[in-house]
Amino acid sequence: MSTAQLSRPVPRAAGTGKRQAARTGANVARYAAVTLVALLFLLPFYIMVKTAVSPAADIASRTFVLWPSDPDWSSFSRVLDDPTFPRAMLNTAVMAVVLTGGQIVLAAMAGYAMARIPNRAAGPLFSATIVVLLIPAATTFLPNFLIVAKLGWVDSLRGLVVPGLFSAFNVFLFRQFFLNFPKELEEAGRLDGLGYFGVFRRIVVPNTLAFASALTVLGFVGSWNAFLWPLVVAGGGSGAVTVQVYLSSFLTAQTFDYSGLFAAALLSLVPVLLVFLVLQRWLVRGVAETGMGGG
Amino acid sequence: MSSSTASAPGRGGTSPAPSRPPGSGTRPRATAVKGSRLAFWVFVTPFLVGLVLFTVVPIVWSTGLSFFEARGTLTPTRFVGLGNFAHFLTDDAFTNSLVTFFVYALFIVPVTMAVSLGLAVLVNGLPRFQAFYRSALFLPVACSYVVGSLVWKLALFSGLPSGVANSALGVFGIAPVSWLGSSPYWWIVLVTVRLWLQVGFYMVLFLAGLQRIPPVLYEAAMLDGVSAGFRRFRYITWPQLRPTVAAVLLLLLVAAFQAFDEFINLVPTNPSTRPPLVYLYNVALGAQRDFGLGSAGALILTAIMVVVALLQTKFFGFSAAEDRTKAPRRRRGGVSA
Numbered sequence: 001m002s003t004a005q006l007s008r009p010v011p012r013a014a015g016t017g018k019r020q021a022a023r024t025g026a027n028v029a030r031y032a033a034v035t036l037v038a039l040l041f042l043l044p045f046y047i048m049v050k051t052a053v054s055p056a057a058d059i060a061s062r063t064f065v066l067w068p069s070d071p072d073w074s075s076f077s078r079v080l081d082d083p084t085f086p087r088a089m090l091n092t093a094v095m096a097v098v099l100t101g102g103q104i105v106l107a108a109m110a111g112y113a114m115a116r117i118p119n120r121a122a123g124p125l126f127s128a129t130i131v132v133l134l135i136p137a138a139t140t141f142l143p144n145f146l147i148v149a150k151l152g153w154v155d156s157l158r159g160l161v162v163p164g165l166f167s168a169f170n171v172f173l174f175r176q177f178f179l180n181f182p183k184e185l186e187e188a189g190r191l192d193g194l195g196y197f198g199v200f201r202r203i204v205v206p207n208t209l210a211f212a213s214a215l216t217v218l219g220f221v222g223s224w225n226a227f228l229w230p231l232v233v234a235g236g237g238s239g240a241v242t243v244q245v246y247l248s249s250f251l252t253a254q255t256f257d258y259s260g261l262f263a264a265a266l267l268s269l270v271p272v273l274l275v276f277l278v279l280q281r282w283l284v285r286g287v288a289e290t291g292m293g294g295g
Numbered sequence: 296m297s298s299s300t301a302s303a304p305g306r307g308g309t310s311p312a313p314s315r316p317p318g319s320g321t322r323p324r325a326t327a328v329k330g331s332r333l334a335f336w337v338f339v340t341p342f343l344v345g346l347v348l349f350t351v352v353p354i355v356w357s358t359g360l361s362f363f364e365a366r367g368t369l370t371p372t373r374f375v376g377l378g379n380f381a382h383f384l385t386d387d388a389f390t391n392s393l394v395t396f397f398v399y400a401l402f403i404v405p406v407t408m409a410v411s412l413g414l415a416v417l418v419n420g421l422p423r424f425q426a427f428y429r430s431a432l433f434l435p436v437a438c439s440y441v442v443g444s445l446v447w448k449l450a451l452f453s454g455l456p457s458g459v460a461n462s463a464l465g466v467f468g469i470a471p472v473s474w475l476g477s478s479p480y481w482w483i484v485l486v487t488v489r490l491w492l493q494v495g496f497y498m499v500l501f502l503a504g505l506q507r508i509p510p511v512l513y514e515a516a517m518l519d520g521v522s523a524g525f526r527r528f529r530y531i532t533w534p535q536l537r538p539t540v541a542a543v544l545l546l547l548l549v550a551a552f553q554a555f556d557e558f559i560n561l562v563p564t565n566p567s568t569r570p571p572l573v574y575l576y577n578v579a580l581g582a583q584r585d586f587g588l589g590s591a592g593a594l595i596l597t598a599i600m601v602v603v604a605l606l607q608t609k610f611f612g613f614s615a616a617e618d619r620t621k622a623p624r625r626r627r628g629g630v631s632a
Contacts, residue, residue, distance in 0.1 A: 037417075037432065038432060042434070044443075047451065048442075063457055106345065109342065110339050112338060113334070117338065119331065125339060129346075132350050134604065135354070136597060138555070141576075141593075142575070143356065143590070143593060145579075145580070146357060146369060146586065147348070147349065147352060147353040147356065195329075195330050197337075221436070225438070225440070225441075228555050228556065244439050244441040247442065251560045262446075262450075265442045265445050269442065272438075
């Protein structure tokens, strides 16, 4: 509803008929353009579904097939019967859920303390967080691999998850969020006899859920789709292969089961799309609020 | 979230908050409540320990390792001083990777910026169905680069006549192209897949920026006779979007520097399309597994990226993060309300 209100920045002046016509013409052009682009953006999704349900004859065809001649949904069950794929999905789900949840909890606690609990160490700790924030995560994959290898966590879920739990970026965002958190709420809790932990659990956490949900969606999408770190940790073995590493292995090797591969790709999208569609409103607002994110 | 909220106070529960440690000598401050020192450290320690163990220690260790030869082993074998760093000055593959990034960024950054801003303005001007179009354009953001690469390589830009791009060319009587086989063509594949995957995200950032512009400005412009679309954009929308543009620019540059997934999936064997991160991956974890050299490379790339970020912040205004702290939304909201 807020978008509808914001979509018309200029109040409709009492326009003349000519002006009205011009406006309608502009709108038609606008809708035509945006519809065309939207179709282009949705085309790859259609291609994925089409290829996944195409019978072998269509895939072997020498010419482009727009619509599968005889849709064949068996590719999905074929993929699910292959033990590697469900295993990779499970690994990815565990990784994404633990990473996302852990990042949020740890960062919310640290950010809250830095913003709201008076302590001489708060300033220096926040400065240290900012410095870490500046270090690009992508270029630290090797140092992190070294430590994970030293700990003996290569090709394990621990290796996938633990190093990523500590998000300086989320701490930064939570600190900013808590700086603006209404003091009155906390003081009301104190008057009721709550200590720091009581105030945090009963008052701060419930009022942080909307903000945390936005970060949760971004974190979930980011870790579900992560590729570089899973490739580094679990690319060689099979113990902790994620679904992205699994799909990638078919790109570098040769594959012949196109419909199976596209079915797997589609299935790999399901959890993210669900999270996306359900929480889209929050996500868009969250992206706007945080200014950036780990897309 | 419910599980996460439960575990946070769980830590607190083990050490009852009101009973503060005896004789805790924190200086009394205006907002200090008893138990504050204990609470502070209980909240901060888990994050702090992880930060030290998985950021500080690895970086210090890796810096140490960068002065040694260490091939296929974590144990340094021979001290080479700055030899590993010097290697990069003479390694053509490394300089090529920086050139690749430069050329790539020069193209992908402005194009993404223009397309996402254009779409944002277009969608923002729609009287109806805004949410639908926004969702449709945002949907690819949910896809991974691996899935994007898969669709692009095997269906859209496959070298076969049945591929989407080749059949489209076929309509005009043009012979099928081997898209990933040779130089100018693979750039089309690499650029389009990234555009598809990232444009929606930046469009949403721009949409948010557009919707923060106070309508009063447009009304005032209208009174001054500025109503045409382009002039409105030039004199009001664009200047008002400056902070968003600066943030998007930085994010796009960093994202281009970190390009990895689609390159390694689409053109794994072409040394001439190797952005810095792919180069580093090959040095450190490729066939050679040269951890000493890789550590030096990681430090160099990190330094380059930090410098890029700082320079950009200096020349184009504050980063998104700083901008946010300096311009509280409450004040802006007050203007438009």
